[in-house]
Amino acid sequence: MSKFTASLRRRTFVQAGFALGASQVIGAPFIIKALGDEPVKIGMVDPLTGVLSALAQSEVDGAKYAEAEINKKGGILGRQVQLLVEDSANDVGTGVQKTRKLIDRDQVNVILGDVNSGIAYAMAQVTNEKKVLHIVPGGHTDPITGTNCKWNVFRVCNTTSMDANAVTPELVKRFGKKWFFITPDYAYGHTLQEAFIKALTKLGGTYDGDMLPINNTDFSATLIKAKAFKPNVLLNNMGGLTQINCMKQFTQFGMEKEMALGGALFELESIKACPTDAQTGWWDMEWWWNQPNVPEVVKFVADYRAATKKTPSARDWFGYVSMHTVRLAAEKAKSLDGPKMAAAMEGLELPPDVALQPGKVAYRAGDHELMPNIFVGEVHPLKAGGTPDDYFTVSQLAPGEQAAGSVADTGCKMTQPS
């Protein structure tokens, strides 16, 4: 084969490849510009693949539902809303890259994300640099509205302190003050355990515990230690699948006969993945669907189930609230400008059809943290003949602001945009 034909073939190949690649990236933005009125674009970055995908998917579902609802009622400031969802793949580099893509290329007005606290934090640095409003629906690490709070970052879900402070009095009242912690060895676990210890010692309690690797699958050694310690309550601080395994082994070893089980979060998605006898314990829910005394909630759940064929969990609610918050902030500020919306959001109170719970639910001005109620109660298996997904019975509603402590406690020193 002559060199000429060979290089011709290669060149064509390379050209074809580039053309293919280029055509793909050209397509989208041009099409949108041709469509007349520009929609309000909201970008959402979440780990749709990877270990957090179940939770991320629920958040996206809630946000998409809200998008449809908002558009049906006229959109934001008279313009339709478009939600652009990107996968951060549980990787910081990808999360940061997608954030830049949404801001630089797609020109979004607001960024939502990420479930993974580390990625949420890295994204906040980018959004802060670009002066874009950033709402974190479900990333729990405390510094986001604490020591590293930023004027453009707001959060819907609770801090670990809020969750710990809400459930501790109930656990102490019902079961006692001697606790044993099983905690994963990373930032979230550390801050959660510290928050619990602070709340417990204030009530005069004593404790012991074990720090385990994040992906630990076998809890026998720790559970034996716990059994020997004879606590009143075992605190399961593990997350995701490790939490489920810990519960399973706890009940397998028959330990529920000797001590109570509790902790901060045991999310609906995880409960459903548990076998029946492991659906137990006393926990916080950041939002719970079954509130028969609140008519807005009953309607919301019915509509949501009809539209998505699933029961909304706290994560769905996070996504829903984030989207509506953008609408409310834009309407209050009469603008989509980042600093103006951020200013409007400080102290912004959610109306009942968005808050979906009793009481006042608002974004605290000092640290930009949403202050909802925290639903404290007991997880149990489904009752025979009862409603589907009714795994949790609320025993009390702890006001978020009380559980959160003061702004000074969080360490947040808010600086305004320059």
Added chain:
Amino acid sequence: MAQVILFNVTNGLIIGAFYVLMALGLSLILNLSNVINFAHGNFLALGGYLAFTLSPVLGYWGALLVSPVLTALIGLVVERLMVRRIYNRDPVYSLLLTFGLAFVMQDMARYIWGPNGLPLGLPDALSQPITPDLFFITWYRVFMVAVVIVSVVGLFTFLRYTRVGLRIRAGTFDLETVSTLGINVRNLRTFNFAVGCMLAGLSGVLAAGQIGLNPNMGDDLLMPSFIAIIVGGVGSLIGTLFGGLLIGMAAALTTVVYPSASEAVIYAILMAVLLLRPRGLVGEEGMMS
């Protein structure tokens, strides 16, 4: 005190046994075909998921028997379609192929069974502790060890006493000569790959009973298998057996004194072996050079 010691030794054996089963399948494929099966963790997950889908129909025991076989069949198809084309090429291609396969399999698992964790129901009999005193040893753990022992004995017997087994062992040493002797090496490799996948599938069913199912479950188990093979000695199945038991025991014993380090100790053993005895505990010099 005696209880703690007894517990930790048995726990170490249980964890080790599990690593052994997983690593043996990987080692089998590696030895004969020189292919690092990155998708091995995904075959494990596949075995677990298939058991989940089959158990309403066949019951737990039926699923336990059928799902590894199904996994082996899928492995067979994969080998025929893809893996066998890259055998005699640069190892980079086999790595990339199985790596890409791992991506596809993980995504397919998420697509078919959803991103949420799923429980695999166990028969009640297995969930009970064996005695009230030894509450931490459930019958399921004993069962797991039993299954692993049966499988390992079965595998070694197969390799030692059957014709096919003999050919596989010979092929590990010198595939060219085996081929010259008129044996269909392609079919041998396909069969070997399928057996490796069957072991992975079986590990998956066992793992699912213990830790539940999720699309990423194979990832965490892949690295300990690698390490078990390196520590034991690449090219030697007995080595893999010892390697798996060693790291399982080490991890379990470390959990007693310093729980956060139980993973670290596996890597420490890896480094120690690489520094002091690179061919592995039982490996032979020149096996994989």
Added chain:
Amino acid sequence: MTTAIVAGKESETASDKALAAAGFAGRRRILLLVAIWAALATVPFWLPLLGGYTALAGRVLVFGLAAMGLNMLLGFTGVLSFGHAAYFGLGAYGAGLTLRYLVHSTPLAMLAGTLLGGLAGTLFGLLIVRRRGVYFAMCTIAFGQLWYYLAYSWNSFTGGFDGLRDFHREPIGWGAFTLDIESNGTTFYFFLLAVFAIAVALMGFLLRSPFGRTLLAIRENERRARFLGVPVEQHIWLSFSISCFFTALAGTLYALLNNFADPLALHYSLSGYFVVMTVIGGMRTFWGPLLGAAVFVVLQDYISSMTVNWMSFIGAIFILVVLFFPRGLLGTRRYAAK
């Protein structure tokens, strides 16, 4: 002594051909170089028109450099490392830790990161240099995972699972002149391009030198090279070591790009990405890995926006490349020319 001279001459002719095939000779080479550098230098102008964004090009450069570093070992010496992300990640962490704990200086951070990754690779190379093929690859994977494990468990130092944060790239100042790479994205892109250019020039120089030719000889036929008196292990170790330094440099740039360092930058899946970029572009060519990085990064960016099942597509691409385009985009020419 005469055997050495003869060996030198023999390997020269063979390596001449190989270098030519890799794109190192002739008028075609000059055209190619001009085209590549012209395209790279004007990225901020034409990329947004195509629906891209400058940060994407930055990512292509960083990954491209890492893949080119790997290619020195993989394509030019014929040794497979599937754990190169470890040195990439160490570079990132080294730069990040320096900026966070030691001194607010970008050049020093880059130096620290490059040294950290490069030295780790050099020391590790000593351990495994006698192994080959699959066993060598396995060890590189396991070693990489060890660093990954350290990064995500050592919470107090590296930030653990959540990654290393609270640092950012510092503006670089010489006297009165300051290069603001901190807030200006375009300036930072040109900074990346400059570092890339220097690194690539150095790499090209090394590969065209007698050392580089010897590596090619080892790739073509290791046994023969050994018989000709080439100290094979030493050369492989050097090649491994140098490639780790380049990849670590790319890692430092990655930390500067993200203002963040996270454990996944050390994970074997990123190593796999580097290998696939090298193969897609053409393993045995000099510019192949950069092209492969461009194709891969753009494809991944685009596909992951379109569908949640992007992993299937990426995996399918790996498989298709291995089965049907093993020579890669730039490599088809050499094969076809035979």
